[in-house]
Amino acid sequence: MPSDDEDDQRLMVRVAEGDANAFRTLVEHHTASLVGHATRMLRNPSEAEEVVQEAFVRLWRSAPSYRPEAKLRTFLHGIAHNLCIDRLRARKKHDPDAVDALVSSDRTSGSIHDLELRARVQKEVAELPERQRAALSLVHFEELTNIEAAKLLEVSVEALESLLSRARRTLRERLANVMEHGG
Amino acid sequence: MADTEQPELSIERFQALVEAYGGDVERFPLRERAGARELLRRDAAAQRLVQAARAFDSVLEEARLDVSPAVIDKLSAIPHQYKQNAPVLRLLPFRSARQTWLAAAAAVLLGLVREYASDEPAVDSADISALTFADDLFDDLTQEGDVP
Numbered sequence: 001m002p003s004d005d006e007d008d009q010r011l012m013v014r015v016a017e018g019d020a021n022a023f024r025t026l027v028e029h030h031t032a033s034l035v036g037h038a039t040r041m042l043r044n045p046s047e048a049e050e051v052v053q054e055a056f057v058r059l060w061r062s063a064p065s066y067r068p069e070a071k072l073r074t075f076l077h078g079i080a081h082n083l084c085i086d087r088l089r090a091r092k093k094h095d096p097d098a099v100d101a102l103v104s105s106d107r108t109s110g111s112i113h114d115l116e117l118r119a120r121v122q123k124e125v126a127e128l129p130e131r132q133r134a135a136l137s138l139v140h141f142e143e144l145t146n147i148e149a150a151k152l153l154e155v156s157v158e159a160l161e162s163l164l165s166r167a168r169r170t171l172r173e174r175l176a177n178v179m180e181h182g183g
Numbered sequence: 184m185a186d187t188e189q190p191e192l193s194i195e196r197f198q199a200l201v202e203a204y205g206g207d208v209e210r211f212p213l214r215e216r217a218g219a220r221e222l223l224r225r226d227a228a229a230q231r232l233v234q235a236a237r238a239f240d241s242v243l244e245e246a247r248l249d250v251s252p253a254v255i256d257k258l259s260a261i262p263h264q265y266k267q268n269a270p271v272l273r274l275l276p277f278r279s280a281r282q283t284w285l286a287a288a289a290a291v292l293l294g295l296v297r298e299y300a301s302d303e304p305a306v307d308s309a310d311i312s313a314l315t316f317a318d319d320l321f322d323d324l325t326q327e328g329d330v331p
């Protein structure tokens with residue numbers, strides 16, 4: 001859920017003065033979105049939490065020098081996304097266990113059918129190519145604007161739309177049987 | 184991309200937008216939303232595209248992830264575990280170290296010209312180095328997280 005950008009800027013003024021309560025409010029505003037994106041990118045919830053922790057540590061430490069040149073949400077996603085890319089590059093080859101960790105770690109409530117559906121959809125999203133996954137995660141799930149997401153991914157808006165279209169087309173094909181059975 | 188809304192939208196462009204952004208017009212680029220809403224109001228093909236995309240969007244929602252309160256608590260403890268960096272005063276109003284160096288070089292040049300002209304001492308380059316170092320340090324700190 002995106003937070004109000006003006007609220008964020010006001011909170012950052014207090015964080016820059018060392019206000020831990022203001023920092024907690026920012027954490028509450030942004031953590032779900034950052035962890036969600038990092039988990040989709042890294043396909044590993046533990047690593048995703050580490051990345052988000054590092055992003056917030058950097059925010060806290062550099063807060064006294066912070067200048068609001070972008071929305072804080074975009075700023076934080078930029079840090080977290082680049083940390084994710086660094087980690088993905090450090091992996092020498094695909095780790096299938098990471099996908100298993102993602103699909104089995106989240107939302108344990110609901111019927112067996114619901115859990116199976118969630119696991120299936122999460123798995124298919126996790127198996128998208130990295131850039132398609134990133135585009136879908138930022139725009140569909142984390143609700144960044146097309147301009148914000150394109151800037152973060154260092155592509156044009158047209159290229160972003162192409163990534164999104166390919167991601168959705170691939171998922172529609174892979175989840176066709178789920179759609180046929182009414183989701 | 185401009186933020187001004189453009190009311191006319193072809194069905195082909197509408198289809199491309201639905202394929203990229205799904206069935207919620209509010210996710211479309213700002214400048215194309217008004218045109219998309221207008222097309223959706225009067226065009227049956229556009230309505231069918233949106234209906235199909237919304238069904239798929241609801242399936243995609245299953246991949247939305249939650250975060251546990253324990254993670255929030257852990258992150259909220261960061262202020263008690265890490266010290267903040269001291270604020271770095273930006274002494275020169277330039278965006279990059281390159282701009283700062285160019286300005287410093289221009290200042291030194293101006294000082295040399297004035298020295299030749301008036302026999303007054305030129306600008307102390309050590310002072311400029313100190314200012315530039317502070318400006319570079321600020322850039323390093325603000326770019327520490329590979330901010331886009």
